[in-house]
Amino acid sequence: MKKKISVVTLGCSKNTVDSERLLNQIKLNRFTIQEEPDEVDAVIINTCGFIEAAKEESIAAILEAVKAKEEGRIGQVIVTGCLSERYKDDLRKEIPEVDSYFGTEEYGNVIREIGGELKSELLGERLLTTPSHTAYLKISEGCDHPCSFCAIPLIRGKHHSVPLEELLGEAASLAKKGTKELVIIGQDTTDYGIDLYGKRIISELLHKLSGIEGIEWVRLMYAYPSHFPDDLIEEMANNPKICKYLDIPLQHINDEVLKSMRRGITRRRTIDLLHKLRKRIPGIVIRTTFITGYPAEHQYEYEELYDFIKEFKFERLGVFTYSIEENTSAFPLGDTIPEKMKNKRRDTIMKLQQKISAEYNQSRVDTKIRVLIERQEGEFYIGRSQGEAPEVDGEILVKAEGKKLKPGKLVDVLVYDADEYDLFAKLSK
Numbered sequence: 001m002k003k004k005i006s007v008v009t010l011g012c013s014k015n016t017v018d019s020e021r022l023l024n025q026i027k028l029n030r031f032t033i034q035e036e037p038d039e040v041d042a043v044i045i046n047t048c049g050f051i052e053a054a055k056e057e058s059i060a061a062i063l064e065a066v067k068a069k070e071e072g073r074i075g076q077v078i079v080t081g082c083l084s085e086r087y088k089d090d091l092r093k094e095i096p097e098v099d100s101y102f103g104t105e106e107y108g109n110v111i112r113e114i115g116g117e118l119k120s121e122l123l124g125e126r127l128l129t130t131p132s133h134t135a136y137l138k139i140s141e142g143c144d145h146p147c148s149f150c151a152i153p154l155i156r157g158k159h160h161s162v163p164l165e166e167l168l169g170e171a172a173s174l175a176k177k178g179t180k181e182l183v184i185i186g187q188d189t190t191d192y193g194i195d196l197y198g199k200r201i202i203s204e205l206l207h208k209l210s211g212i213e214g215i216e217w218v219r220l221m222y223a224y225p226s227h228f229p230d231d232l233i234e235e236m237a238n239n240p241k242i243c244k245y246l247d248i249p250l251q252h253i254n255d256e257v258l259k260s261m262r263r264g265i266t267r268r269r270t271i272d273l274l275h276k277l278r279k280r281i282p283g284i285v286i287r288t289t290f291i292t293g294y295p296a297e298h299q300y301e302y303e304e305l306y307d308f309i310k311e312f313k314f315e316r317l318g319v320f321t322y323s324i325e326e327n328t329s330a331f332p333l334g335d336t337i338p339e340k341m342k343n344k345r346r347d348t349i350m351k352l353q354q355k356i357s358a359e360y361n362q363s364r365v366d367t368k369i370r371v372l373i374e375r376q377e378g379e380f381y382i383g384r385s386q387g388e389a390p391e392v393d394g395e396i397l398v399k400a401e402g403k404k405l406k407p408g409k410l411v412d413v414l415v416y417d418a419d420e421y422d423l424f425a426k427l428s429k
Helices: 013-028 052-070 082-094 107-113 152-156 164-176 202-210 230-238 255-261 267-280 299-312 339-362
Strands: 004-009 040-047 074-081 134-138 181-185 217-220 242-247 285-292 316-321 368-377 380-384 396-399 410-418 423-427
Touching: 004 013, 013 040, 013 074, 013 107, 013 134, 013 181, 040 052, 040 082, 052 074, 052 082, 074 082, 074 107, 082 152, 134 164, 164 202, 181 202, 202 217, 202 230, 230 242, 230 267, 255 267, 267 285, 267 299, 285 299, 285 339, 299 339, 316 339, 339 410, 368 396, 396 410
Parallel strands: 004 040, 040 074, 134 181, 181 217, 217 242, 242 285, 285 316, 396 423
Antiparallel strands: 368 380, 368 410, 380 396, 410 423
8 A cells, every 4th residue: 555645835835845846756756645634644744934823823733633643544743844943842842742843845854754765866846736837936045134023044044046057947847847937936036146156147047937938927026125136127127928027025114114124225215116116117016015013113104104005006915913033133122012903004004905906906907918827617717917926916707708718828808897806807809
């Protein structure tokens, strides 16, 4: 009987890539992969430890697996990923029922623990958990920035880039398997190459990725604002295969808060960059995230953030409440804003953003756009344009009208209606 193995992935898309590498190694060892972690020989839980909510979700998943083990429905419980990397010793003491704890990227140890052998020459290959036409491409690991609230450098270490040729080989392999959209990820994608080549070469990477046969869209996520390369703006503006979409987490806009956060940028420089992006890349969709309830954010600073969002009108926006993290430079500041106030500030901003998003979507009614079809639900095909990233943004519902469209097909549609987050369209004639 083949061993049955289940992998549970928590957290961000970077964890998704790690799990996909593990899954491919499990497949190469001829084990059976089972989606649901029930009645299996082993479950591998790839945890997140970025903020308190993510830690709680990871611990809940571990405890659920331990209970299933005690009931005889799971053989081994193996924990890996960010939470385990950061709190391995504490977890061993608190939840000793787990068979093994491993940190991030310990592929060999995890595979050996379930009785397999690491195929190191094939470590870069992945078993995709996303639809085959869309794949994440992790171009770097770790981060060199000293952001006061962030524990990523404590977990993932210093920034290190994946060599250019390795990424091009991985992307070419994905394209041969049907991938049309590459979603570029890393802790800071704009720093790509600085450690290996002495300069930031993210624009060169995107240019070469866009030249791979079969790749239609290249989407950039997790860009850092304080040293945004000018040649990257040119590449995004002039290369039709680079999505006119940018994920650039700003976290705040008030100068004193930004200084305390150690973001390396000011309000003025942030606004200058945003205006430059909109001027030089017409039609660009900008996605960002902000933090409410940081210790230096009093009512005045919060109102400044709110007014800035109201004025700039980001096409895509998310908000997190501040999570105090031990061993970060913000930890001595305490957690001074009550949770209720943090949540109220977040909810107020999201209510504002809902209105902004509705206005933006209404502006797209009666326009023609190109859509990547993902799946069918009832009378609609569900897809995305260059303006929507997978998992985090809205979708485009395209009337089926008796047509047969395969997932991964690019079609032209006419938008006829919109709500706060989704568009409704029909095939363009």
